[in-house]
Amino acid sequence: MKKKTTLLFSLSLGLSLLYLGGCNPEEKTKVALVPEDETIAVVNNQKIPLSKFQARYQTFLKKYGSLSPQGEDNRQTIKAIVINQLITEELMTQEANRKGLQISKEELETTTEEALTPYPEANFDQQLAANNLTKKEWKERMHFLLLQKRLIEQEVLNRIPITKREINAYFKAHKKELGHGKAVRVRNLTLASKSDADALLNLLERGADMKDLVRRHSISPDRVNEGDLGFVEKGEMPPEIEAAIFTLSSSNLYSPVVHSQDGFHIFQWLRTRAQSRLAAEDAKDEIKTALVTERQAETYERWLNRLKENATIQIDEKMLKTEEGF
Structure with a gap:
């Protein structure tokens, strides 16, 4: 069935942008060798351990390796994607902390319970193993995704300006589709x-x-x-x-x-x-949602780029180039 299997944890914007945004291998990042052997990058004095990069890199290869062309250039491209994901996540965590955003224990527990409901215990454990995750790591991941969603809603979606003129123009152009x-x-x-x-x-x-x-x-x-x-x-x-x-x-x-x-x-x-x-007044909220959706990716990219421009980001390029996972 295509639709309406229970959506356990809908983070459509957050998840899609996390893995698409900030993953350009050509992105201009402040580069310097990090002197500590087990640190592959530093974001505003916060270290990203080599072990964290290795785990994410191996998961990426396991899930998508068969779909990717083979060769050294492709491996370096994948590494660039992975390190940029980790940098983006660290920047978002730091920004959420700076803004004072929090996820309560009750909210996290409710979300994880909902996510687990359709899965028999054994099947879920197999899914975790396939993604190189423990239950503790998975729960930490859920916490980050909730925090990320809240941050993007507050700093990106809620700040996209939509004017009355734009709403009226959209209604005239899409009148037959509304409702x-x-x-x-x-x-x-x-x-x-x-x-x-x-x-x-x-x-x-x-x-x-x-x-x-x-x-x-x-x-x-x-x-x-x-x-x-x-x-x-x-x-x-x-x-x-x-x-x-x-x-x-x-x-x-x-x-x-x-x-x-x-x-x-x-x-x-x-x-x-x-x-x-729908009449024009009744369609206002639906139109606003549609206009926000049209602009969210571009707005997110500008916001993320500002975070990166204002951050001090260092990558141990030598370690990144030679690291093959574990």
Whole structure:
């Protein structure tokens, strides 16, 4: 299914910018040899240990090495990407501290619990091992991502100016696109085999409770929401699933069993929402969000470049060039 598997921890801007921003190997960084053997870089007197670079470099190679061309030039490019990621993260941590931003223990615990919910313990441990992470390191990573998200919201997104004239111009240009198309809210029950799905569909048609069956039998991550996928519009699901969903109504509560790459699905109709178009005043928030989204990458880059220009950054280039990981 393309959409609405439970999104455990949505940091779309933060995650995408972290790995795309500041990773240009040609970037002009203040370079000097760092005299300490086990330090590969220093950012405003804060050391980045060689061991941290090694771990990130190995993870990068493990995940993306097979997709990258082989050769010395490519290895040096990857190293430049990795060291720039680490420098960017250190700059962000320092800036968040300078601004007094904090993540409470309760917020971190809630986020990590939500992230772990769909994963059986053994599967999650395998994921950590594949990324060269311990649970402690993973939790520290989650803390950084939360802090990074808060910093970017405060220092980048909330500072993008949007004028009333721009909102009005956007409304005139996109009037037909604003609002919602016809949508159906559904609950999803996913089984591993067709025979299981057929058996449970039979129970549903005899009056069984869909939420109870989802909790006890569904193999989909959305079981944490009792299978509720929210409103689904056309074009958001594979054709075979969309066809089943859009035949549902108050007089046709359950779909036939539908097969997808994720398993065998039964969908329950919950509600149909009619197509609607927004008036200019009602569309204001949606338009502002769209305009901010259009400008966020460029604004982020300018902000990050300012951080780098005002920082003292040293890289042990000799160590970086010869280091091969561990």
